[in-house]
Amino acid sequence: MGACVTWQKQQLPSDHPPVKSGRVGVLLVNLGTPDAPETGPVRRYLKEFLSDKRVVEIPAIAWQPILRGIILNTRPKKSAAAYREVWTEDGSPLAAITKAQAEGLQARLGDAAHVDWAMRYGTPAIPDRLEAMMDAGCDRILLAPLYPQYSGATSATVVDKANDWLRDRRWQPAMRTLPPYHDDPAYIETLAADLSAQLDALAFEPEVLLLSFHGMPQRTLELGDPYHCHCSKTARLVGEKLQRPGMRLVTTFQSRFGPAKWLEPATDDTLEAEAKAGTKRLAVAAPGFSADCLETLEELVIQGREQFTEAGGEQFAVLECLNAREPGMAMLEEMVRRELRGWV
Numbered sequence: 001m002g003a004c005v006t007w008q009k010q011q012l013p014s015d016h017p018p019v020k021s022g023r024v025g026v027l028l029v030n031l032g033t034p035d036a037p038e039t040g041p042v043r044r045y046l047k048e049f050l051s052d053k054r055v056v057e058i059p060a061i062a063w064q065p066i067l068r069g070i071i072l073n074t075r076p077k078k079s080a081a082a083y084r085e086v087w088t089e090d091g092s093p094l095a096a097i098t099k100a101q102a103e104g105l106q107a108r109l110g111d112a113a114h115v116d117w118a119m120r121y122g123t124p125a126i127p128d129r130l131e132a133m134m135d136a137g138c139d140r141i142l143l144a145p146l147y148p149q150y151s152g153a154t155s156a157t158v159v160d161k162a163n164d165w166l167r168d169r170r171w172q173p174a175m176r177t178l179p180p181y182h183d184d185p186a187y188i189e190t191l192a193a194d195l196s197a198q199l200d201a202l203a204f205e206p207e208v209l210l211l212s213f214h215g216m217p218q219r220t221l222e223l224g225d226p227y228h229c230h231c232s233k234t235a236r237l238v239g240e241k242l243q244r245p246g247m248r249l250v251t252t253f254q255s256r257f258g259p260a261k262w263l264e265p266a267t268d269d270t271l272e273a274e275a276k277a278g279t280k281r282l283a284v285a286a287p288g289f290s291a292d293c294l295e296t297l298e299e300l301v302i303q304g305r306e307q308f309t310e311a312g313g314e315q316f317a318v319l320e321c322l323n324a325r326e327p328g329m330a331m332l333e334e335m336v337r338r339e340l341r342g343w344v
């Protein structure tokens with residue numbers, strides 16, 4: 001509850017609790033990341049993340065003993081070491097870049113909207129930032145999960161979390177959600193132009209460009225999750241726009257987790273297979289990540305290079321995500337302004 005900008009006009013009694021309203025808010029949301037690259041904070045983050053039924057679709061009675069008894073006793077130490085490889089003085093890259101994206105968008109939108117950012121797991125938490133937006137007078141909020149390709153494990157769980165918060169409120173703000181933008185011309189054109197510029201700036205000409213998307217269990221595709229279809233469409237549209245006849249495009253899925261079958265082909269297997277088949281020069285882009293993070297900076301930049309060169313590859317590069325750079329911010333502004341029509 002904050003101070004009311006309109007209560008005097010409404011002639012409320014002077015002892016009425018003050019309430020602000022009338023502003024539009026935009027909440028950028030990404031996945032989440034630990035607060036520090038140490039075992040304890042990583043364990044807390046993984047516990048919240050991997051307890052989400054949208055992420056691990058195994059009944060809690062079967063999954064929780066495995067999570068608590070095995071995974072949370074082994075993975076946090078290993079993951080913390082990986083996070084230490086990419087940690088910056090501004091903290092986790094994912095958090096630092098998402099914050100910079102929110103600041104960049106605020107500068108572009110000016111008084112039209114109040115922009116904030118949150119993480120689905122860990123901090124800043126979605127309910128806390130929504131509450132802060134209400135306190136700042138926002139009665140209309142655009143929730144923007146920064147995932148171009150929709151999946152239950154990413155986009156939907158952001159909406160679930162916001163809905164849990166809404167359910168507990170007497171006075172709800174009006175909410176909109178930024179739709180997935182896997183085939184949005186603004187995204188495809190921005191991505192193609194940015195990848196082209198990065199490819200031109202490389203010291204070598206790649207024979208292959210790997211478009212590496214985060215993986216998902218194969219079962220989610222069979223159950224009707226559109227994620228695989230969205231990734232395939234993005235890859236096809238970007239390929240059509242890139243128009244580099246001398247460069248072969250290959251779509252792969254990275255970051256396999258657990259023993260179940262995941263979407264294929266896997267990025268690590270493909271890097272090895274390409275090198276063994278004679279590809280010497282290869283670049284990787286990760287169009288499904290709106291910000292560089294552990295999965296790009298450690299898994300692709302560090303591990304990917306090792307996998308490719310140890311199997312005989314010679315030149316290797318990982319292209320940057322759109323992050324908070326100019327082309328990506330212009331794209332985000334365009335998509336957000338479109339969703340805010342009628343509100344601002």
Ligand SMILES: C=CC1=C(C)c2cc3[nH]c(cc4nc(cc5[nH]c(cc1n2)c(C)c5CCC(=O)O)C(CCC(=O)O)=C4C)c(C)c3C=C
Binds near residue numbers: 034217257
């Ligand atoms: C971009 C889309 C993402 C999808 C789809 C996705 C699905 C998914 N992920 C896991 C398990 C893990 N993912 C982890 C890190 C991670 N995942 C994404 C994005 C997607 N995940 C991002 C942006 C990150 C990086 C976070 C960061 O801090 O930089 C991790 C944690 C790291 C580790 O221990 O390896 C896990 C675990 C599953 C199970 C899943 C689909 C069901």
Ligand SMILES: [Fe+2]
Binds near residue numbers: 214255
């Ligand atoms: Fe993930």
Ligand SMILES: [Fe+2]
Binds near residue numbers: 255294295299
């Ligand atoms: Fe990973």
